[in-house]
Amino acid sequence: MARALSRRTLLQAALLATAAPAITYAAGGRAAAATLPVPAAWALRPFELKDVGLGQGVFATKRQLMLDHGRGYDVNRLLQVFRANAGLSTGGAVAPGGWEGLDGEANGNLRGHYTGHFLTMLSQAYASTGDQAYADKIRTMVGALTEVRAALRTDPRMLAVTGKWGGAHENVRGSYQYIDLPAAVLGGAPAITLSVWVKPTHNANWQRIFDFGNNTSRYMYLASRNGSGIPRFAITTGGPGGEQALNGTTALPLNQWSHLAVTISGTTGTLYVNGTAVARNTSMTLNPAALGTLTNNWLGRSNFSDDPVFAGAFDEFNVWSRALTAAEITSLQTSEAKTSSVGLGNLASYYFSTTTGGTWGDASGRGLTATLRRTWGGPSHPGFLAAYPETQFIQLESMTSGDYTKVWAPYYTAHKILKGLLDAYLATDDARALDLASGMCDWMYSRLSRLPDSTLQRMWGIFSSGEFGGIVETIIDLYSITNKAGHLALAKLFDLNKLIDACAANTDTLDGLHANQHIPIMTGYVRLYDATGETRYLTAAKNFWNMVVPNRMYGIGGTSTGEFWRARGAIAGTISDTNAETCCAYNLLKLGRTLFLHDQDPKYMEYYERALYNQILGSKQDKADAEKPLVTYFIGLKPGHVRDYTPKQGTTCCEGTGMESATKYQDSVYFKKTDGSALYVNLYSPTTLTWAEKGVTVTQTTNYPREQGSTLTFSGSSAAFELKLRVPSWATSGFQVTVNGSAVSGTPTAGSYFTVSRTWRGGDTVRVTIPFRLRVEKALDDPSLQTLFYGPVNLVGRNTSTSYLQVGLYANAALTGDLLPSLTPVTGKPLHYTLNGTEFAPFYEGTEDPTHAYVRRSEPRVVFGKTDSGVANPAKSDGTTLLDEIWAGAPFSSKSALVTRVQSTVNSWVSGGRLTQADGQKVLTTAQNATYAT
Template sequence: MAPPLSRRTLLQSAILAAAVPGAGAATAPKALAATLPPPASWTLLPFPLRDVALGSGIFADKRKLMLDHARGYDVNRLLQVFRANAGLATLGAVAPGGWEGLDGEANGNLRGHYTGHFLTMLSQAYASTGEQVFADRIATMVGALTEVRAALRQDPAVLSVAGRSGTAVENVRGSYQYVDLPAGVLGGASAVTLAAWVRPTHDGNWARVFDFGNDTSRYLYLTARNASGVPRFAITTGGAGAEQGLNGTAALPLNQWSHLAVTIAGGTGTLYVNGTAVAGNTAMSLTPAALGTLANNWLGRSNYASDPVFAGAFDGFDVWSRALGAAEVAALQSTRTTGDLVSYSFSETSASTLADASGRGLTATLRRTWGGPSHPGFLAAYPETQFILLESMTGSDYTKVWAPYYTAHKILRGLLDAYLATDDDRALDLASGMGDWMYSRLSKLPAATLQRMWGLFSSGEFGGIVEAVCDLHAIGGKAEHLALARLFDLNSLIDACAANTDVLDGLHANQHIPIFTGYLRLYDATGEERYLNAARNFWDMVVPHRMYGIGGTSTAEFWRARDVIAGTIGTATAETCCAYNMLKLSRTLYFHEQDPAYLDYYERALFNQVLGSRQDTADAEKPLVTYFIGLTPGHVRDYTPKQGTTCCEGTGMESATKYQDSVYFKAADGGSLHVNLFSASTLTWSEKGVTVTQTTDFPREQGTTLTVRGRTGAFALRLRVPAWATAGFRVTVNGRAVGGTPTPGSYFTVSRTWREGDVVRVAMPFRLRVEKTLDDPSLQTLFHGPVNLVGRNSATSYLEFGLYRNAALSGDLLPSFTPVSGKPLHFTLDGTEFAPFFEGTEDPTHAYVRRVEPRVVFGNSDSGVANPAKADGTTLLDEVWAGAPFASKTALVARVRTVVDAWVAAGLLGQADGVTVVSTARGATYVP
């Protein structure tokens, strides 16, 4: 296990490199003094992404859109929910909406997650570019969160705002604050006047101006809005059905001061609004005297737990032991008069107590409905109640508890990334405090409770918190934090996957993918093989068995049965978060075991789903990232789901600022450099005194050029040979061919003593190929090299195409298509344009097409013979072309003759038709 990071060090391995892509080495933040040695179990290491400068190309173009968004978005909007939860001024900021805000889905129960994503994006952007604007924004957010935690650690404090003629006290919506009055405040009066100046800021029904009662049977209250949206006063000793009430006639205006007064005497009650009587009831027999001594005497809070807390300001509350006359009530609009039972002017500007001017000394106290945090390290944008309720839940209900530890993960991750990018002690202190708080809660729970919690769909989702907590432990070295990481073990899943038992059918995909990256980090920290085995086997259960061609997985967020792909295609396939987390898992697995399949997957998902999930349009307000990518025919991508603040927009912001995190890796012993992805970039390998510049327009260019500069020295350059590179992979150094046979799905090694200016040229011709869905071979998706091609067509049924008509001897299907002039990677076939999936447009697309080859055609020569098929759907043409590539036309014709003879012998093709097929193949002209 590696030693902990000391102060002022960067975590070179898992943390910074995973979080931060480089982009501009000349201006990137300077490295700090020391780095943490990576886990001993890693045989391959990433580079800190400040050492990788992004060159021009598709990645730079996409990233620029996100960097512009990061520069311009008002971070106070994200901080609004945190400040509100702590009862602090929100600076007039409006939460972004969607999942972020009190009015978000499921009561805003996921609010705060997006702030963590945004911090990570800013941290990656700063490490990539060195632009001070990103560091400044990080400092603003970390400073605000520091103030929020400090406020949560203390009793609620008065938030003083401008009143009608002085100061008033505001209860920010989302603070869950109310004023607690002493018992006996009503004095058992048989006649009474209650009056208050209020400025409501939200139109929630049933939020109380005041509520005095024992429970939901004996009380009197005044609400600013009843179910009809107008003020209502009621008093009862027999619950809601026995209320004696007064209803107003018009809604109170928001953000304006209104005066409310209620008088009761002699069986008559009157409700006044701004000095004018708006309702009367001559059958009000109940008075405060009938209620007796009440336990709960509240301003702003209801005895009905489901009612909202009053959001707005108070500028006076008075109670008199008599019914004021109409003229006296009217006079209260201009003259301050002190109530004899209680009188609060709300002129306080600090602390949490409110003075009573009646002479009775009934000092009131500002409180939170949920009390306060169980530990001083607590930090969230909502009360701790979600975490508490989760501990007793037996079934999922996201309207009550929606993945609180998932949200905690995002905040913790953002703080760690902020610390690593800017060395801000406050960020680390906040992160460490969160770890301490979570440990204080979870370590007290029985193991059975933890297993039940983590097995709950949605409510028990905890995202990548295990990875983040392991990173926190690596930085700070607290034993409690490593112990905390292990408290998230979901043993049923770990044990099943470690035993290679596929239990994924029916599971929520993104609830489970990121936890395996965390378990790999636990393997690094503990050496327990079950974590590594589980993660490795889990990956194999997804790729390819639950993977769509673009690299995505899940349908409507869930996994279905193994090898069912065509049968799960819908409008809600391929959740973008799933691709993000599968990339992280693939990358981390590769650090342990250099199986090129992990990087083949990485390239597939990065160049297709991840790039394609970001719209190619600038927007200051939204990140414009898909949630789902529907793969149904004619689907149009939605880049602004749920107002743009879902988990997928969050991970999309992160993806777009770390595109280069896996372009280069180095061997742990420094003896080799892996070039994993072909992307315009410059690597600064400081230990070697070397820079490697990769110049390419890949994938618009079918190859790349690497130039080595700096000190001379020996190391092996290991060039990834993609599994799709079956049309040839050639390497030259300074113009001379390098011997050896590159094998698709492996690495090709160039070992030499490198000198200043050495140039390596890699050529990797693309082929157009298809990938068949596992459960329906006729449903296929098209690839040109690494690029998924989608048909742009508004039809809503699968398009039908034949692709063998002019296939090349190499097996390349591209000759059947017509290139579009001036548009790289664009082709047409039968009037439909095919374009790269990574283009973020709003065109209706077809990611899958129906393969139909009705007749045997070679080199555009139609034999007129129907293309026969076996019971499993394999056609004669399929079997012929399975033998590609062919060295010559003669070799192809020989293959055709062999296949035809076999099919004739099996009774699948008539002898005369067989002769015609062979003759057609012999007479056709082929592209090489």
């Protein structure tokens, strides 16, 4: 086990590493193996996606929908926000919208996250299928992000577009760029004309075409749109309340060139739009001379920091120290100023076609060079890469409470981008992706390592601004490739000590916490244990798991209500339309998988089957769509809930993780012991495993869960190892294993692994029989609220009612305890049944039917084998009924065994005063005379 490293040691090592020459990666080459090194702490080793082929079945069908979506989607739409942030051409691409665009929730403050998810999805798709189309998309995205980082590393440069008179400069929306003019630009002139050609590309109000001022009190501006959407000129020395203004009459057209001019002479100011005077004020007392020398003289930027930067193009900006006549203004409509009778502006004159750099010479002869700048300056480190300015990261460092309209989880977004890049590198060997990922970590370390621990602890505890997702896990994965001490030190800077310490002490403090902010943290801490040997990380993660599963888990495997956790054990009391955020299930699967690699407790794979076969499969709609991945955000468990597969325009965190889930369904079907001595079969799924080290191929043929079992066929070389077959905890009877038709000795135990040891040879066939039975799981805080399971499959009622369905299941229960005989199979529809007129179907079917995941158990009378005893079913104070206590003894080996159980239970209830002697005899007689399903 590795020696535990202190933070001081890690930081010192990181500083030494930072001083060393940077590692470079040649394009197309590799700096490390394509697979991540296996930590010494892992007892098991997962197979790569390329080693496990997915056969036909429910998983393949769902995956194909996502593969088609990923194959056809134009990735330039995702890259739009990155290119805009760097001031690069977006090629006319339109961002997806929702959270992945400037106009989405909180002004798109999470943009860039979805691009990272998409890169991971493409990487998994390529690893699984080998389809070159996915690799081509990955390389396009990595190439573009490389160009983006290079552009961010340098001062902004002119983006040349076709102008009114030739070339022009465009401010791409989202670039945060503006043109800075020298202080002398207005020349203190008492009379003035300002003339400019603009082509607006966005309709946000209060975008400034120009703004000359010192602050928000003394300024002069021309806005392309005021609060009413029309052009406005204003000048003031007393702030907004003292503005002397000129307002236009109609909005400027988008994506068209318009000419605007403002003249001031004496007490008269005039606003012209396309040569026509649209506003005149004859009572003006202010002019540029009254403003004095101004420090902030900008084209495209406002002195009010909350105003948007102008989005659009500039062509020909001129300033004259006199008021042009109406005829002169008109002449500027048909020719450039330099060829018109007016001539160039004598105070300033700029032609934005004259350079491709970041400055423009002044044609007036005054030498007032204009400079293109970013409102936020530039990155603090050359490794910075994001789809928005670094300001979100900077602001977070001083925040004491969350405000996602200003700062929305920047390190969470950084994680998604980082993970996408690392996955892209592992899938395609594109060293540019590794270089980008490594640079991002270098940049994060340069920011965070300067902060005191108290600041870091405060930041990481803020909802949701401080959310950082699974970044620690990804940093550790990257560190295993780069071996840069700074990367390991960076991972430890995300320690949230109050969470780690509480969980390590097994103190449950989760009530009220944001679920998905904390689940992926724990996976990262397990990986930090792998890298440092600090046991508190692993202990905390294991205890955390038990706090969530099953104590805050719904039957489908999901957790959270409205994204947050409630008190331990609160299930029935939290049922709503906003249960089970899909990201939570995704991250619990990842955490359980990681813990199982350390500790082969079957409970982790029990959960994996539950969540994968129910919430994860059910979160993907069974429908093709070119625009959206069609994945749920929340899965409401309220009666009659209809799943929403396109929440918030379809680019949320859950659509992102949903894309990932649908392209890695096979990632945990098989694990191998690190020494190669055993093969774990965790899930029963149609797959083909290629175990290269053994020279063995294992083909699993099954229609599970529509089939109650699976067949594994071996081919290739002979090899000796243990085959460990998971026995689900719900498989309480009838689990059988045969090898080449002969039964294997031993007694399978539900909730464990059944081991078959032999030298495997080509042609060997293993048949696993796993009988299903219908059972219920009760809500921890209300035993009468129950959800139905048939084997691994959650069955949900399809009914428009918005009240809990009243369901009785003992009426025809089998001696085995199987409740299924009380339901009626639907012909031609596997795993579909009816009960009291309601159809029950697998949760995993991605339909838009109103569903009932939970039902209200109602057994008003004692019935055996469809025979009614005529006796009311009594109950104890905790809700346990007579029938509950009788059937708790199942399975029964025979009818007589059941009758014996009825006799003893009836005697106990009679003696306890809960049942009369006469009614007890009726119950016993009915049990003796009934015919039972087997």
